[in-house]
Amino acid sequence: MKSGPAIVSVQGVHKYFTRGSERVDVLNGLNLDVAQGDFLALMGPSGSGKTTLLNLIAGLDTPSEGQVWVGGNCISQLSEGQLAQWRTRHIGFVFQFYHLLPVLTAYENIELPLLLLPLSGAARRKQVRTALELVGLNNRENHRPGQLSGGQQQRVGIARAIVTDPTLIVADEPTGDLDAKSADEILSLLQVLQRTLNKTIIMVTHDPRAAERASHVQRLDKGRLVVGNAAEH
Numbered sequence: 679m680k681s682g683p684a685i686v687s688v689q690g691v692h693k694y695f696t697r698g699s700e701r702v703d704v705l706n707g708l709n710l711d712v713a714q715g716d717f718l719a720l721m722g723p724s725g726s727g728k729t730t731l732l733n734l735i736a737g738l739d740t741p742s743e744g745q746v747w748v749g750g751n752c753i754s755q756l757s758e759g760q761l762a763q764w765r766t767r768h769i770g771f772v773f774q775f776y777h778l779l780p781v782l783t784a785y786e787n788i789e790l791p792l793l794l795l796p797l798s799g800a801a802r803r804k805q806v807r808t809a810l811e812l813v814g815l816n817n818r819e820n821h822r823p824g825q826l827s828g829g830q831q832q833r834v835g836i837a838r839a840i841v842t843d844p845t846l847i848v849a850d851e852p853t854g855d856l857d858a859k860s861a862d863e864i865l866s867l868l869q870v871l872q873r874t875l876n877k878t879i880i881m882v883t884h885d886p887r888a889a890e891r892a893s894h895v896q897r898l899d900k901g902r903l904v905v906g907n908a909a910e911h
């Protein structure tokens with residue numbers, strides 16, 4: 679584990695879903711600390727609970743038991759409305775299939791999360807331009823997603839994730855829909871965010887080559903972390 683204060687702390691978390699009368703235990707007493715500036719890859723078999731854990735850390739869902747702390751806030755105690763507000767300020771999301779709005783340009787897609795914050799038009803423009811530059815898409819700002827390659831669309835997705843300067847970036851299979859070369863470029867970009875901007879990134883992936891780019895790897899199996907198997911790069 680990278681030294682320094684934990685920016686994410688998952689403490690004794692259980693998560694179960696109920697299907698009719700049946701209870702499905704997905705996370706079973708999980709503890710995890712992620713240091714500020716770490717790039718963590720979560721791996722494990724299908725159904726082991728990776729996305730469920732990521733969703734709890736990102737405040738998209740709440741644990742059945744236990745606590746999730748992010749940046750000094752116990753987010754597992756927030757109401758749904760409070761969580762939505764908290765996510766807007768603190769979490770940048772990167773999805774496997776980009777989730778861009780097809781009718782908006784790259785610029786407008788990146789600007790979207792800023793519209794939820796109390797910012798002037800000038801401040802918004804400055805932040806969108808900075809994000810566009812970071813992902814190297816200044817010359818594509820007026821293109822719509824359908825006019826961009828998969829790799830370029832994911833770069834827009836990353837720019838949208840960082841435009842609010844979030845506490846944490848969460849990425850669920852960010853290279854899952856890309857060819858090897860585009861995947862490599864996206865992973866390099868995530869490394870730049872970590873190394874030059876000291877961003878904290880948690881990435882779910884099945885791809886060992888993607889996990890190699892992270893600074894740590896944690897494996898889940900049946901809703902538990904595989905102890906003693908945390909790889910460091």
Ligand SMILES: Nc1ncnc2c1ncn2[C@@H]1O[C@H](COP(=O)(O)OP(=O)(O)OP(=O)(O)O)[C@@H](O)[C@H]1O
Pocket residue numbers: 695696697702704722723724725726727728729730731
């Ligand atoms: N809302 C839900 N209701 C019921 N069961 C759920 C729900 N969300 C997830 N599950 C169950 O929880 C288990 C873990 O799902 P999760 O998506 O976290 O796994 P994963 O490790 O991310 O899998 P994959 O690698 O296939 O994406 C699965 O058995 C899934 O069916």
